[in-house]
Amino acid sequence: xxxxxxxxxxxxxxxxxxxxxxxxxxxxxxxxxxxxxxxxxxxxxxxxxxxxxxxxxxxxxxxxxxxxxxxxxxxxxxxxxxxxxxxxxxxxxxxxxxxxxxxxxxxxxxxxxxxxxxxxxxxxxxxxxxxxxxxxxxxxxxxxxxxxxxxxxxxxxxxxxxxxxxxxxxxxxxxxxxxxxxxxxxxxxxxxxxxxxxxxxxxxxxxxxxxxxxxxxxxxxxxxxxxxxxxxxxxxxxxxxxxxxxxxxxxxxxxxxxxxxxxxxxx
Ligand SMILES: [Zn+2]
Ligand SMILES: [Zn+2]
Numbered sequence: 001x002x003x004x005x006x007x008x009x010x011x012x013x014x015x016x017x018x019x020x021x022x023x024x025x026x027x028x029x030x031x032x033x034x035x036x037x038x039x040x041x042x043x044x045x046x047x048x049x050x051x052x053x054x055x056x057x058x059x060x061x062x063x064x065x066x067x068x069x070x071x072x073x074x075x076x077x078x079x080x081x082x083x084x085x086x087x088x089x090x091x092x093x094x095x096x097x098x099x100x101x102x103x104x105x106x107x108x109x110x111x112x113x114x115x116x117x118x119x120x121x122x123x124x125x126x127x128x129x130x131x132x133x134x135x136x137x138x139x140x141x142x143x144x145x146x147x148x149x150x151x152x153x154x155x156x157x158x159x160x161x162x163x164x165x166x167x168x169x170x171x172x173x174x175x176x177x178x179x180x181x182x183x184x185x186x187x188x189x190x191x192x193x194x195x196x197x198x199x200x201x202x203x204x205x206x207x208x209x210x211x212x213x214x215x216x217x218x219x220x221x222x223x224x225x226x227x228x229x230x231x232x233x234x235x236x237x238x239x240x241x242x243x244x245x246x247x248x249x250x251x252x253x254x255x256x257x258x259x260x261x262x263x264x265x266x267x
């Protein structure tokens with residue numbers, strides 16, 4: 001499989017994943033136009049997308065879902081409560097393109113096995129996805145206030161882990177957001193802080209060449225430099241060499257990430 005973040009951050013999320021026989025998007029929290037432009041820059045053809053998988057109905061995950069589905073006749077997959085919550089926001093979808101999966105299940109799509117697991121987040125029925133093909137595993141864990149041991153177990157041994165590192169606690173609390181929003185973000189149903197991302201990587205890092213992409217950064221309450229240097233310090237202290245033992249990237253809003261290729265027979 002291979003994967004590229006088209007955009008990752010509090011203002012818009014969209015990730016492209018390709019396996020031997022599938023080309024999919026996980027969330028489209030950008031305008032349709034911007035998503036298509038970013039895809040073109042990465043040589044991805046919008047009319048070849050086989051499906052869009054939706055984690056939850058927040059606008060930074062669904063803004064362009066309806067537009068792309070209508071324009072390129074793309075099937076959308078979401079759970080029932082997410083469908084209900086997003087329907088009014090994404091506009092009319094052809095009934096043949098409406099697909100419903102059950103939360104906390106495994107299902108197959110073409111050559112992919114897909115697991116979805118509930119997150120702790122203030123949406124109708126939010127989930128994150130883990131993708132398996134052949135011996136490869138890719139997990140995309142964002143938009144959760146906390147991680148439970150089932151979540152940690154679900155993402156363990158991923159070849160690629162996209163992990164939320166949303167905010168620096170101090171910047172958030174001293175920043176311009178209203179008090180209520182600050183407490184929502186740092187709450188149990190909000191977003192993972194940099195410190196929580198560090199704890200998760202501390203638990204999961206194995207130095208077996210896995211690739212970790214930190215994402216869903218808040219542009220107001222975080223910076224790429226803080227996130228990278230914090231994680232670099234942790235890994236150095238663990239005796240893990242970035243680049244040799246493990247790859248580390250930080251993805252950005254409205255900016256193509258690096259294509260990360262685990263290998264495959266792409267069609
Ligand atoms: Zn969200
Ligand atoms: Zn989000």
